[in-house]
Amino acid sequence: MSQEDILSDLLSQGLQGDQAVELLLQALAAQTKATCEAEEKIRILRHDMRHLIAAVDASLGAGAWEEARRGLSTFQENMEKAKNIRYCENQVINATLVTYRERAEKSGVSFEVWLAPLPGGKVETTAFAVMLSNALENAFCAVESLPAKERTVSLKSRIFNGQYVLELANPCTTPVAFDKGGLPLSTQGEGHGLGTRSILAFAQENDAVVTFHQADSRFVMHMVFSLDV
Amino acid sequence: MVTVAVCDDNPRDLEAIGTLVGEWARSRSVEIRLFSSAYDLLAAAAKGEGFDLFLLDILMPEMTGISLGERLRELYAEPLLIYLTSSEDYYPDAFRVYAFQYLCKPVQRQLLFDVLDKGLGRCRRRSQDVFPVKTAQGIVQVAFSTLVYAELRDHVCYFHLADGSVIQSRYLRTGFDEFLAPLLQSCLFVKPHTSFVVNLNYAGKLTSASLGLTTGESVPVARAFGENLRSRYFAHALGKAGEGEL
Numbered sequence: 001m002s003q004e005d006i007l008s009d010l011l012s013q014g015l016q017g018d019q020a021v022e023l024l025l026q027a028l029a030a031q032t033k034a035t036c037e038a039e040e041k042i043r044i045l046r047h048d049m050r051h052l053i054a055a056v057d058a059s060l061g062a063g064a065w066e067e068a069r070r071g072l073s074t075f076q077e078n079m080e081k082a083k084n085i086r087y088c089e090n091q092v093i094n095a096t097l098v099t100y101r102e103r104a105e106k107s108g109v110s111f112e113v114w115l116a117p118l119p120g121g122k123v124e125t126t127a128f129a130v131m132l133s134n135a136l137e138n139a140f141c142a143v144e145s146l147p148a149k150e151r152t153v154s155l156k157s158r159i160f161n162g163q164y165v166l167e168l169a170n171p172c173t174t175p176v177a178f179d180k181g182g183l184p185l186s187t188q189g190e191g192h193g194l195g196t197r198s199i200l201a202f203a204q205e206n207d208a209v210v211t212f213h214q215a216d217s218r219f220v221m222h223m224v225f226s227l228d229v
Numbered sequence: 230m231v232t233v234a235v236c237d238d239n240p241r242d243l244e245a246i247g248t249l250v251g252e253w254a255r256s257r258s259v260e261i262r263l264f265s266s267a268y269d270l271l272a273a274a275a276k277g278e279g280f281d282l283f284l285l286d287i288l289m290p291e292m293t294g295i296s297l298g299e300r301l302r303e304l305y306a307e308p309l310l311i312y313l314t315s316s317e318d319y320y321p322d323a324f325r326v327y328a329f330q331y332l333c334k335p336v337q338r339q340l341l342f343d344v345l346d347k348g349l350g351r352c353r354r355r356s357q358d359v360f361p362v363k364t365a366q367g368i369v370q371v372a373f374s375t376l377v378y379a380e381l382r383d384h385v386c387y388f389h390l391a392d393g394s395v396i397q398s399r400y401l402r403t404g405f406d407e408f409l410a411p412l413l414q415s416c417l418f419v420k421p422h423t424s425f426v427v428n429l430n431y432a433g434k435l436t437s438a439s440l441g442l443t444t445g446e447s448v449p450v451a452r453a454f455g456e457n458l459r460s461r462y463f464a465h466a467l468g469k470a471g472e473g474e475l
Contacts, residue, residue, distance in 0.1 A: 211463075
């Protein structure tokens with residue numbers, strides 16, 4: 001799916017005004033930037049490789065083992081830097097995760113992602129990405145003010161017996177108030193935050209079960225929806 | 230008897246791993262089958278050969294070990310997949326197919342034996358988990374793995390099995406929970422309702438009022454049991470209930 005297709009998809013859903021759309025557009029830009037940067041690094045790496053191999057070869061010939069080891073280690077480091085992490089095939093979902101990975105790097109959050117690919121068909125992937133970005137926004141806001149070692153956000157999903165099961169968790173020691181329906185009450189004022197409302201809208205649209213709970217100093221969002229068409 | 234399938238396209242590696250696994254297997258009554266092709270292993274699995282543990286290479290010419298793992302997951306409910314490969318690059322893919330372990334070649338003998346022992350322990354626990362049911366025809370052993378759900382009606386417990394059959398207990402003189410205590414102590418089973426116990430391995434679509442099952446049936450979810458059911462469902466579906474997986 002091209003970026004033009006994704007944009008037209010987004011616009012056709014009438015989501016222009018939504019904050020999440022802006023976020024997704026930023027995410028696409030971030031993904032493009034990351035890809036370009038990685039490609040540039042690989043180009044340089046390829047260029048440097050001949051010289052590096054010749055240098056390592058010369059070091060080995062001269063018995064300068066330490067020098068050779070350093071050369072190999074430089075090469076290894078450059079390879080690592082040129083890596084472009086790809087979480088999933090879907091561009092919008094991947095771009096959303098790349099945006100939060102970048103935010104995590106900037107704000108010192110450990111961001112763990114184990115995401116099962118979302119099969120096409122039943123669930124609209126763009127809507128899923130919007131839901132995900134809202135949930136991640138809530139989690140990141142919650143951890144960014146915590147002490148450095150507690151700043152972790154963990155996203156995990158799995159396809160289990162035809163169901164897409166997702167868990168988003170972050171440390172949370174401050175007691176969270178829940179309403180009678182089990183929804184977390186926004187600390188910003190009455191009612192629920194916009195992010196949570198958007199998550200609930202996705203859940204309603206896709207006949208998903210979503211739960212929020214706090215236990216063992218963790219705040220956890222769980223969601224499950226069927227992939228059967 | 231537990232059977233381990235080893236698949237590696239490199240004859241030298243296959244022989245080396247086969248020798249090592251053979252040494253491990255001798256004192257543990259474990260059978261080994263060696264395959265140099267993913268297709269040969271799939272053909273044997275499709276014919277109904279009962280493998281319990283799979284030790285797979287990843288970089289193979291005709292099919293990667295990851296794709297092979299995906300196919301095996303279609304043939305077996307919970308195959309225990311151990312990857313043994315020279316590349317670290319497939320770790321995320323192994324996670325995606327719920328591999329039991331990921332080991333890099335050359336593997337240390339003791340590390341391989343430890344992992345195989347853990348896998349074997351898991352296989353044996355699975356096969357030992359049975360629930361004896363007193364029926365009008367005598368005692369029937371119901372394997373946990375084949376029990377989809379149990380239902381209480383008029384002081385009689387009905388065990389619904391994966392093959393569609395139903396085993397009917399004799400009239401219960403104890404409470405439902407007490408009667409099914411061995412099941413309820415297992416992390417596989419949960420009560421969605423006062424009269425139902427469900428095997429989470431067969432859990433499908435979850436709604437606030439019911440739990441669909443992979444057999445096409447569904448069981449009711451009572452409000453008082455909903456929170457515990459959801460919590461157990463998510464833990465199980467996301468793999469927390471198990472141990473040893475990646």
